[in-house]
Amino acid sequence: MSRLEGKVAVITGAAQGMGEAHARRFVEEGAKVVITDLNEDKGLAVANDLGENAIFVKQNVTNEEDWAAVVATAEKKFGHVDILVNNAGITMAKSILQTTVEEYRRIVEINQVSVFLGMKSIIPSMQKAGGGSIINISSMNGIVAGAVGYTDTKFAVRGMTKAAAMECSNYGIRVNSVHPGVIATPMVVQEDTKAAVEEFSKQIPLKRTAQPEEVTNIVLYLASDESSYSTGSEFIVDGGLTAM
Template structure:
C-alpha cells in the first residue's frame, strides 16, 4: 500500500519549486493534497495536472483568517487534516545596513509568523483524528549564520518546532523541521549564477547540489507513519555542508 494512502495534507507555497515537488510525491504515495499559494495561475495549473486528489486554494500565509478558510475548505473537500507542510517562504540577501524595517517585517511575516499561524490553525483538525504530523521547512540557515532576516526567521522556525512538539505530543501530533542546503531549483541555477553555484558545489562534502526530490523524500518520511516516534527533531538535507 502507498505510504500516504488516504492522508489529507496541506502544503503551502505549493504552486512551484520544492512545494510542487512535495505535492507530486505525496499524491504519488496516495495522499489527498491541498496546495496553497499566492500564485493562483500556477497553483490551479498544477492542481489540474495532479488530478482529483489535488485541490488548489489561493492563500496569503500571513493572514490568520485565510488559514481558517484553508482548513475549513480542506475539511469540507477531503476531511480532517493529517499533515501540514509549512513550505512557503521567501529569501532575501541584503546586508543589515541595506535592510529596511519593511523588508525585515515582510520576511519575518512570511517565513516565521505564517508557520505559527499554520500550526495553530491545523491542530484542532488534527485533534479530531488524535494524530498528525506538522513539517516545518526551515533551512541550513536555521543552524548556521547567513543573511539578516532570512537567518533570523529560519532559526525561529527551528525553535517554534521544538516548542510546538512539546505542546502537541499529548495529542499524538508530531512536529519536526527540515533544513535543506543548496537545492538545484530554477531559482538557484540561473544563467547568470550557474558558474558560481557549480563552483560552490565543489565545497559541499558530497560535491553536488541536492535535487528537490531529495528534500521531498524527507517530507514523505515525516508525513508517513514510518516516522511515528520522531518529534521535535531537525532533519538536515545539505550533503554534509553543516557537518564541518
C-alpha cells in the same frame, strides 16, 4: 500499500520548486493534497495535473483569514487534515546595514509568522483527526549562520518546532523541522544566481546541489507513520555543509 494512503495534507508554497515536488509525491503515495500558493496560474496547473486527489487554494500565508479558508476547504473536500507542510518562504541576501525595517519585517512575516499561523490554524483539525504530522521547512541556515533576516527566521522555525512538538505531543501530533541546503529550485537557479550557485556547489562535500525530490524523501518519511517516534527533531538535507 501506499505510504500516505487515506491521509489529507496541506502544503504551502506548492506551485513550484520543493513544494510542488512534495505535492506530486504525496499524491503518488495515496494522500489527498491541498496545494496553496499566491501563484494561482502555476498552482492550478499543478493541481489539475494531479487530478481528483489534489486541489488548489490561493493563499497569503501571512493572513489568518486565508489560513481559516484553507482549513475549511480541506475539511469540506477531503476531511480532517493529517499533515501540514509549512513550505512557503522567501530568501533575502543583504547585510544588516543594507536591510530596511520594512524588508526585515516582510521576511519575518513570510518565513516565521506564517509557520505559527499554519500550526495554530491546523492543529484543531488534527485534534479532530486524532493526531497528525507537521513538517516545518527551515534551512541549513537554521543550523548555521547565513544572511541576516533569512537566518533569523529559519532559526525561529527550528525553535517553534521544538516548542510546538512539546505541546502537541499531548494531542498525538508530531512536529519536526527539515533543513535543506542548496536545492535546485527556480528560486535558486534563476539566471542571475545560477553561476554563483554552480561555483558554490564545488564547496559542498557531495560536490553538487540537491534536487527537490531529495528533500521530498525526508518530508515523506516525516509525514508517514514510519516516523512515528520522531518529534521535535531536525532533519538536515545539505550534502554535508553543516558538518564542515
